[in-house]
Amino acid sequence: MTAEKLSLSPELLEAVRRISSTEHLLVALDFDGTLSPIVDRAEDARPLPRSAAALEALAELPRTTTALISGRALDSLRLVASPPADTLLIGSHGAEVWLGEGSLGLELDDEQRTKLAAVREVLAEIVNIAPGTLLEDKPAGVVLHTRMADDDVAEDAVEAATRVLREHPGVYLKTGKRVLETSVVHASKGEAVEFLRQATGATAILFAGDDVTDEDALGRLLGDDVGIKVGLDFTQAQYRVEAPVHVAELLEALLSERRRVTAGA
Numbered sequence: 001m002t003a004e005k006l007s008l009s010p011e012l013l014e015a016v017r018r019i020s021s022t023e024h025l026l027v028a029l030d031f032d033g034t035l036s037p038i039v040d041r042a043e044d045a046r047p048l049p050r051s052a053a054a055l056e057a058l059a060e061l062p063r064t065t066t067a068l069i070s071g072r073a074l075d076s077l078r079l080v081a082s083p084p085a086d087t088l089l090i091g092s093h094g095a096e097v098w099l100g101e102g103s104l105g106l107e108l109d110d111e112q113r114t115k116l117a118a119v120r121e122v123l124a125e126i127v128n129i130a131p132g133t134l135l136e137d138k139p140a141g142v143v144l145h146t147r148m149a150d151d152d153v154a155e156d157a158v159e160a161a162t163r164v165l166r167e168h169p170g171v172y173l174k175t176g177k178r179v180l181e182t183s184v185v186h187a188s189k190g191e192a193v194e195f196l197r198q199a200t201g202a203t204a205i206l207f208a209g210d211d212v213t214d215e216d217a218l219g220r221l222l223g224d225d226v227g228i229k230v231g232l233d234f235t236q237a238q239y240r241v242e243a244p245v246h247v248a249e250l251l252e253a254l255l256s257e258r259r260r261v262t263a264g265a
Helices: 010-020 049-059 074-081 110-129 151-165 189-200 214-218 244-262
Strands: 025-029 064-069 088-091 096-098 134-138 141-145 172-176 179-183 204-209 226-230 239-241
Touching (some): 010 204, 010 226, 010 239, 010 244, 025 189, 025 244, 049 064, 064 189, 110 134, 110 141, 110 151, 151 172, 151 179, 204 244, 239 244
Parallel strands (some): 025 064, 025 204, 064 088, 204 226, 226 239
Antiparallel strands (some): 141 179, 172 179
């Protein structure tokens, strides 16, 4: 049975047609909440099949680069996203970068490793007394997850962690949807978007994301770019879709237009 066609706004469809004609297109996407619905257990996330198929087809087109920009560590992102072979990967909000074979992994210095151990100790103490919270280790940080905790427990846990860790120099905090991200490396999705623009020579970028941290990337887009917010939260993006299922339709529309433009290239 064919999936029912959803409707994108005429303004967004026109933006898709316009950006499809750019010389070198970079399609950069968040993963959780964008390609994949949000789930309680991070390891259970998977891209919607339509989105995965469209992304793989886009990656094969001439003058088109695909990239995932995620808060996840690269190993976690590879495991759940199963990205196309040539898709560039940015993990840990920009602290980890994979541009193909030969890319160097993230290496912390002694001072950063000491800070990271102290951060984990602080968060572990909070998790021990906050039911439903849990920790996720990343190469440059530790994440406090509160999605399975009661609202009051989650709020108290994040508040306590923030209060203590703000007193730790060189520790960077980011608040997302039911998560508190900590890192001993300063990075952002905004810096990642700018880096990928330079690294790929993209003449325009289409970026879609759902979380607060994706606003950093949306804020770095330029006049020929297209930014899409996934969800109903506040955003500075020009365009919006409601849920990951609409991202699938967006990518299919982009694929159709880009195929037409690059045919015979």
